[in-house]
Amino acid sequence: MDAVIxxxxxxxxxxxxxxxxxxxxxxxxxxxxxxxxxxxxxxxxRFAVQYGAEQFQELDRYFYNDNVVLSATTNQSYxxxxxxxxxxxxxxxxxxxxxxxxxxxxxNFARDFVKQLRTETKAKIVIGGQGMxxxxxxxxxxxxxxxxxxxxxxxxxxxxxxxxxxxxxxxLRGNVTFPGINSDTFAxxxxxxxxxxxxxxxxxxxxxxSGYSDGQLPLESSRGCVRSCSFxxxxxxxxxxxxxxxxxxxxxxxGYYHQHGTTNYYFNDSLINGDLKDFRQFNRRLVEYYEQxxxxxxxxxxxxxxxxxxxxxxxxxxxALISRGGADTLLIGVExxxxxxxxxxxxxxxxxxxxxxxxxxxxYKIKLYFLMIVGWPSETRADFEETLDLLRRYQRYVADGTxxxxxxxxxxxxGEGTPVYxxxxxxxxxxxxxxxxxxxFWMHQHNPELTYKERVLxxxxxxxxxxxxxxxxWKGDDQLTFIRNKYxxxxxxx
Amino acid sequence: xxxxxxxxxxxRLGMPHIRCTIDEGAPFFDGPAQEHISATVGVAPGxxxxxxxxxxxxxxxxxxxxxxxxxxxxxxxxLGIGIDDIAFKIDxxxxxxxxxxxxxxxxxxxxxxxxxxxxxxxxxxxxxxxGIWKLNFHTPFVEYIIQKRRNLxxxxxxxxxxxxxxxxxxxxxxxxxxxxxxxxx
Numbered sequence: 001m002d003a004v005i006x007x008x009x010x011x012x013x014x015x016x017x018x019x020x021x022x023x024x025x026x027x028x029x030x031x032x033x034x035x036x037x038x039x040x041x042x043x044x045x046r047f048a049v050q051y052g053a054e055q056f057q058e059l060d061r062y063f064y065n066d067n068v069v070l071s072a073t074t075n076q077s078y079x080x081x082x083x084x085x086x087x088x089x090x091x092x093x094x095x096x097x098x099x100x101x102x103x104x105x106x107x108n109f110a111r112d113f114v115k116q117l118r119t120e121t122k123a124k125i126v127i128g129g130q131g132m133x134x135x136x137x138x139x140x141x142x143x144x145x146x147x148x149x150x151x152x153x154x155x156x157x158x159x160x161x162x163x164x165x166x167x168x169x170x171x172l173r174g175n176v177t178f179p180g181i182n183s184d185t186f187a188x189x190x191x192x193x194x195x196x197x198x199x200x201x202x203x204x205x206x207x208x209x210s211g212y213s214d215g216q217l218p219l220e221s222s223r224g225c226v227r228s229c230s231f232x233x234x235x236x237x238x239x240x241x242x243x244x245x246x247x248x249x250x251x252x253x254x255g256y257y258h259q260h261g262t263t264n265y266y267f268n269d270s271l272i273n274g275d276l277k278d279f280r281q282f283n284r285r286l287v288e289y290y291e292q293x294x295x296x297x298x299x300x301x302x303x304x305x306x307x308x309x310x311x312x313x314x315x316x317x318x319x320a321l322i323s324r325g326g327a328d329t330l331l332i333g334v335e336x337x338x339x340x341x342x343x344x345x346x347x348x349x350x351x352x353x354x355x356x357x358x359x360x361x362x363x364y365k366i367k368l369y370f371l372m373i374v375g376w377p378s379e380t381r382a383d384f385e386e387t388l389d390l391l392r393r394y395q396r397y398v399a400d401g402t403x404x405x406x407x408x409x410x411x412x413x414x415g416e417g418t419p420v421y422x423x424x425x426x427x428x429x430x431x432x433x434x435x436x437x438x439x440x441f442w443m444h445q446h447n448p449e450l451t452y453k454e455r456v457l458x459x460x461x462x463x464x465x466x467x468x469x470x471x472x473x474w475k476g477d478d479q480l481t482f483i484r485n486k487y488x489x490x491x492x493x494x
Numbered sequence: 495x496x497x498x499x500x501x502x503x504x505x506r507l508g509m510p511h512i513r514c515t516i517d518e519g520a521p522f523f524d525g526p527a528q529e530h531i532s533a534t535v536g537v538a539p540g541x542x543x544x545x546x547x548x549x550x551x552x553x554x555x556x557x558x559x560x561x562x563x564x565x566x567x568x569x570x571x572x573l574g575i576g577i578d579d580i581a582f583k584i585d586x587x588x589x590x591x592x593x594x595x596x597x598x599x600x601x602x603x604x605x606x607x608x609x610x611x612x613x614x615x616x617x618x619x620x621x622x623x624x625g626i627w628k629l630n631f632h633t634p635f636v637e638y639i640i641q642k643r644r645n646l647x648x649x650x651x652x653x654x655x656x657x658x659x660x661x662x663x664x665x666x667x668x669x670x671x672x673x674x675x676x677x678x679x
Contacts, residue, residue, distance in 0.1 A: 012654065060654065209653065399636045400580045404648060432677040443679050453674040460666045467659060470640035472647050476657025480665040487669060494675055 003027055003034040003096040003172075004089050004123075005202075008113060010063040010105045013044040013209045018218035018268050019100045019129060021198035023164060028199060030169050035092060036202035039085050039113075045207060051077040064105040064478070065485050078112075086117050094123045096172070099156075101131035107146055114155040126171065128160035133416070143184055143416075151182065162186035162237075163223075165194060186237070192222065192244035197252050205260055216264040217256050219302065221249050221282070226274040227307060229333070230345045230427070231373065233417030234270050241274055246281025253282075254289060257300060264328070267304025272330075273314070274307070280318065283325030290324075297324040306330035308349040311356045316363075323364035329404060330361065331369045337390030338383035341376050344427070346419070351390075358394060362402040369404055369474075374462050375411040375455030377420070377429055377444040384458050388465055395469045407474045408462050410483050411455040414438050440486070452490070456483055495633060497522070499531040499546070500574040507557070507568045511550040512621075516542055527570045537633050544629040546572070548621040553597060572619040572627070577635045586642070587629065588617030594625035 005020045005027070020036055027034040048056035055074045062068040062078075070078060089097060097117065101110050106129070114125055132144035147159035160167045161180045167187035170178035180187025200217060210216035224241035225234050244252075256262055273279045290299055302325075332354075336342050339350045361368050372387070397403040414421050414437055420429070424437045432441040440452055460480070466473050503510055509526035514533075516522070522533035548570060555568035575582050591614040604611050621627055632638035650656045 211648070395640070396578065396580060396636050399639045399643070401643070401646075430679045432679060434678075441677065443677055451674050452677070453669065453672065456669055457666075460662065460669065463657065463662055464666070467657065467662070470637070470644070472650065473657040474650065474655045477661050478654060480661055484665050484668060487672065487675075490675055491672060494677075 001035060001092045001094045002032045003098055004092050004094040005034060005036040006089070006097060006099045007036070007038045007040045008099060008101070008106050009040045009043040009109045010060065011040050011102045013041055015208050015210050015216040015218055015266055016200055016203035016205060017100060017102060018198060018220060019102065019164075021200050021203065021218070022196065023098055023100070023168065024202060025196040025199040026164060026168055027172075029196060030172060032096075032172060037085070037089060038203065039081075039109075041204070041207050042085075043081070044209070047077070047081060061481065063108050065482065067485055067489055082113060082116055086113075086120055089117070090120055094121075097121065097123045097125045098168075099125065099127045101127050101129040101146070103129075103131040104133065104146075106131045110146075111150070111155075114150060115153075118155045124157045125155070126158045126160065127156050128164055128168075132159060132161070158182055160187060163189050165190040165196075186239075189223070189239045189242075192220075192242045193248060195220065195244070197255060200256070200260060205262060210264065212264045214262050214264065215260075216266055217260065217262045218268045219249070219253060219256075219265045219304075220244065220269050221267055221272050221278070221304070222269045222274050224274075225270045227271075227348050228346055228419065230419045231376075231412065231414070232419075233415050233421075236417045236422075243275035243278045246278040246283075247285060249278070249282045250285035250289070253286075253300060253302075263300050265300065265302040267302060270305055271307045272302075272304040273309065276309075276314065276318075280321065283322050283327075286325040287321065298326045298328075301326040301328035303327075303329035304331065306332055308332060308334075308347075308353050308357050310349070310353055316360060319360040319364045319366070323366055327364075327366045329367040329369055331371060332357070334370045334390070335373045336376065336379070336383065337386035337388070338379070339386075341379055341383050344378060345373075345376065358397055358402065362397055362400055366402070367404040368397070368402055370406045372406060372408045372462065373412050374408055374459040375450065377412070377427055377442065377450065378447050379450060379458075380447065381449065384462075387462065391462070391466055391469055391471065395471075398470050398472075403471065405472045405474045406466055408459055408466070408476075408479070410479045410486075411440070411459045413440055414442060440490075452487075456487060459483065495537050495635065496532070496534050496578050497544070498574075498576045499523075499572070501527055501529055501531070502571040502573055503527045503529060504567060504569050506566050507555050510548060510568050510570050510621075512570055513547040513549065515545045515547075517545075539633050541630065541632055544575070544631065546570075546621070546627045547625070548627070549624050551624045553599075567622050569620060569622040571621070575629065577631065580635065580639055582629075583643075587619060590618075590627060590629035591616040592618040592621060592625055592627045594623035596623055 005023050007017050007020050011017065024034055024036055055077050058070060058074045059078055062070055099110065117125060127147060127150065132147040144159060144161050150156045151159060158171060158181055161183065167178055167180040171181050179185045205215035205217065208215055222241060222243045224239050226241050228235045253265060286300060290297055334354060335345055335347060358368065394403055416438065420427050421438060428445040429437040429442050430445055431437040435441065444450060463473055463476055499514065511525060512527045513521045514523040514531060516535050516537055522535050523531045551568055556564050557566040559565045572587060575587060593614045596611055601611055
């Protein structure tokens with residue numbers, strides 16, 4: 001075996017990982033024999049059964065919190081899990097072990113895993129992915145310090161910073177000086193028509209907790225973003241916006257349907273409607289396909305991140321088209337109910353645009369999931385009240401099933417590479433202890449009421465109201481546990 | 495409260511007649527049925543009944559074929575009902591009951607054949623006999639329907655996505671009890 005590709009916890013077990021399916025495809029195309037092992041889904045599906053829910057929850061908390069010390073019993077079970085998987089990998093006798101660090105929530109496992117793996121194999125250990133830095137809301141960083149920590153300790157041999165399509169084949173050929181390999185430089189980016197079709201043949205698609213009996217597969221329609229929201233690092237680190245042609249995307253999606261029988265898809269990219277022409281074409285082709293094959297509308301369903309467009313850009317006929325095509329759930333970064341705050345965030349839409357979007361989604365039976373941010377630096381109590389009003393105003397869309405979920409995050413954290421991090425003076429921000437404003441360590445010069453405690457309390461208040469109004473609130477426990485642990489840690493340190 | 499009713503009306507033998515009321519109130523619609531009925535009705539918070547009465551159907555308001563099967567039947571069929579722009583799901587409408595006023599000859603015939611007719615039919619959205627169809631609901635309607643549909647929503651309990659109310663209370667109480675963090679800015 002030339003290479004083993006590894007999915008590690010903790011990633012939400014909703015669907016197979018696109019990243020490792022893409023790596024598998026790249027390896028196939030480069031005639032590198034390979035196999036994917038999926039420790040993440042094994043953790044979610046087997047660990048709780050084998051060791052009990054309490055141990056599972058304790059270990060799960062350990063994965064995404066810094067200050068959790070495992071009990072002796074859970075630690076013993078965890079070591080068994082690690083050893084068992086390492087033995088399985090060793091048995092494949094790979095020359096390369098390629099590990100996907102999908103988010104910062106994979107870091108605690110990754111650290112433990114590679115430390116032990118290193119002692120048992122001479123295979124080259126490579127990591128890549130967005131979790132090579134430690135920041136809750138940031139995707140990439142010019143300084144991938146988690147990767148550097150592992151490299152310095154000798155636990156890994158290489159890391160790839162950025163996209164793998166060009167860098168990984170070069171690394172496998174021994175070109176270790178290629179940009180993106182063990183460097184702060186990002187790997188050369190690919191155009192979307194160069195991205196290979198994913199290979200899910202090693203994934204157990206229905207083992208994931210997608211809620212669909214035939215599972216759900218990831219898709220990618222674009223990279224980068226057409227917008228530059230002030231709190232987001234994506235435009236900086238993901239490169240310029242590149243869209244996959246609508247025809248190519250359609251062929252890929254229908255190809256997975258033919259190969260795996262999967263009818264549900266999720267777009268991993270930051271937006272599915274960055275290029276409206278491609279998005280329309282993808283949906284037109286789907287509708288034509290249904291008509292040609294005598295299939296009902298929405299035979300294939302897709303969900304993904306969606307940016308709110310002006311009604312003159314995306315009209316009612318477009319909503320009707322995507323409804324027929326299979327638009328199922330659109331995740332929207334609504335962020336706030338305040339137009340003033342939203343403008344400062346450079347979101348590119350206002351409440352009237354959002355109202356139109358929600359009305360259209362309701363009319364065409366498309367579900368929405370709102371992503372919110374509490375505690376924007378200049379957010380006043382009055383701004384926050386507008387967010388609460390938005391929740392009340394849209395309650396009827398909860399009732400009719402349009403608004404299927406809401407997620408309030410952990411209050412605003414300033415990630416490196418975001419406009420608000422790079423230009424703090426523009427946002428009237430001051431940092432803590434003489435440092436640049438980052439993470440939660442900042443204050444707005446003209447908004448002294450918004451202390452860290454106030455941000456957290458507003459975040460909690462938003463959850464209270466949303467739940468009382470009947471919203472399906474997602475990830476509250478994760479986020480509250482994280483908030484409390486963080487508050488506790490900061491109290492100790494200050 | 496705004497209410498909309500969507501009906502299919504069989505009119506080949508003349509217009510079926512219906513009367514629509516909330517509880518015992520004055521009808522918000524009464525007369526030859528229409529495919530779309532819309533009204534604004536004042537209601538107090540609490541339990542209510544939407545009542546659609548089918549009346550004035552006569553013995554001769556259906557046509558039989560040679561084998562005695564009904565081929566045209568004056569009736570209305572409920573296709574949809576919405577309150578405050580929120581449509582009832584078809585399964586919710588099917589929970590309502592229809593209380594027919596049977597033709598007495600037909601009733602006796604059925605009884606004699608060992609088929610006693612039920613006092614009410616549910617699920618039933620086809621109002622062929624005269625009679626009253628009743629749908630229960632509560633106001634405020636939005637809160638009522640959210641509660642009613644709660645078990646249809648995605649259940650996140652015991653998943654990593656869950657949001658437990660007890661944890662929310664505990665976290666709030668804990669944070670409130672903590673001092674504010676004073677940054678050195």
